[in-house]
Amino acid sequence: MDSQIAKILREADQIILSAKSREDLERVYIKFFGKNSDLNKLTKKILTLPKEQKPKAGQQINLVKRELEKLFEEAKTRLSSQLSALSSPIDPTAPGKRIQLGHLHLVSQAIEEIVEIFSKLGFLLQSYPEIDWDWYTFESLNMPKNHPARDEWETFFIKASPDPKYGSQVLTPHTSNGQVREMQRVKKPPIRMINIARCYRRQIDVSHTPMFHQFEGLLIDKNVSIPDLKGTFNFFTQNFFGPDRVTRLRPHHFRFTEPSFEVDITCDVCDGRGCRMCKSGWLELGGAGMVHPKVLKSGGIDAQIYSGFAFGWGIERTIAMKTNTDDIRLLYQNDIRFLEQF
Numbered sequence: 001m002d003s004q005i006a007k008i009l010r011e012a013d014q015i016i017l018s019a020k021s022r023e024d025l026e027r028v029y030i031k032f033f034g035k036n037s038d039l040n041k042l043t044k045k046i047l048t049l050p051k052e053q054k055p056k057a058g059q060q061i062n063l064v065k066r067e068l069e070k071l072f073e074e075a076k077t078r079l080s081s082q083l084s085a086l087s088s089p090i091d092p093t094a095p096g097k098r099i100q101l102g103h104l105h106l107v108s109q110a111i112e113e114i115v116e117i118f119s120k121l122g123f124l125l126q127s128y129p130e131i132d133w134d135w136y137t138f139e140s141l142n143m144p145k146n147h148p149a150r151d152e153w154e155t156f157f158i159k160a161s162p163d164p165k166y167g168s169q170v171l172t173p174h175t176s177n178g179q180v181r182e183m184q185r186v187k188k189p190p191i192r193m194i195n196i197a198r199c200y201r202r203q204i205d206v207s208h209t210p211m212f213h214q215f216e217g218l219l220i221d222k223n224v225s226i227p228d229l230k231g232t233f234n235f236f237t238q239n240f241f242g243p244d245r246v247t248r249l250r251p252h253h254f255r256f257t258e259p260s261f262e263v264d265i266t267c268d269v270c271d272g273r274g275c276r277m278c279k280s281g282w283l284e285l286g287g288a289g290m291v292h293p294k295v296l297k298s299g300g301i302d303a304q305i306y307s308g309f310a311f312g313w314g315i316e317r318t319i320a321m322k323t324n325t326d327d328i329r330l331l332y333q334n335d336i337r338f339l340e341q342f
């Protein structure tokens with residue numbers, strides 16, 4: 001009996017696995033389990049065995065049956081997966097694939113929000129070149145030739161022969177190149193501009209990336225003074241950050257504004273106690289000030305009649321301050337685990 005069982009198993013392995021269709025498999029099934037199968041004959045033979053041999057023989061037959069069933073199951077699975085691969089690539093009855101919806105990148109979201117907030121105050125969105133002449137970027141903004149920002153260590157220069165009037169070309173290190181361009185475009189104030197663009201500087205650490213975005217505000221009209229500037233900042237910070245964040249103006253020096261300020265906002269990561277991001281509890285939102293008369297003159301505006309204020313702030317820093325992000329490089333690492341949180 002042992003040798004017969006071994007023979008059935010040997011055959012089964014080859015025959016079952018070589019079945020090419022379900023019909024094939026059914027035929028093979030009958031061959032192994034049908035009335036005339038060897039297995040059936042063996043089962044009947046048990047009745048003729050001496051009483052003490054019956055239990056062992058029964059166990060052996062059951063073992064073979066289980067083994068064969070297993071082989072049939074495997075063959076069935078293999079055949080059905082082959083069949084589904086062969087069938088039409090489009091099954092109109094199959095449930096649709098769920099398309100994962102993404103969302104705008106944080107920087108794009110912030111740009112939309114900033115534009116919307118300032119548009120409520122009448123500021124219009126303008127775009128100015130990200131590769132611009134030295135004249136618009138520095139010279140017209142009252143920045144002397146020896147200003148550190150004009151140094152190659154700070155600014156990326158384009159390899160091209162300089163223009164006799166406008167000088168070299170640079171990757172704009174700030175959005176302030178839009179100031180004089182906007183004055184030339186409008187010619188006669190009032191001017192209320194928001195210029196948003198990518199800026200480029202040789203810098204990288206937790207709070208700087210070599211490419212970043214700035215938004216530049218410029219307002220020029222008659223009788224514009226510092227309270228107008230403060231009111232505008234308050235309106236923006238309360239709408240963008242919420243009423244809990246506090247700002248302060250710190251006297252500073254910029255060539256293109258007089259007087260000049262740094263605008264700081266309390267750090268939300270540490271609530272003003274000091275942390276890796278802010279160090280002192282305050283974060284610098286950016287520079288601001290009253291437009292320097294020489295800059296107005298560059299743009300062809302009469303400084304006796306008109307005055308104005310300007311500010312240029314980094315969008316990535318602004319997002320970091322709003323979202324408690326302590327490393328702004330995360331914004332550009334495209335790690336979905338980070339981006340999905342917003």
Ligand SMILES: [Zn+2]
Binds near residue numbers: 267268271274278
């Ligand atoms: Zn902090």
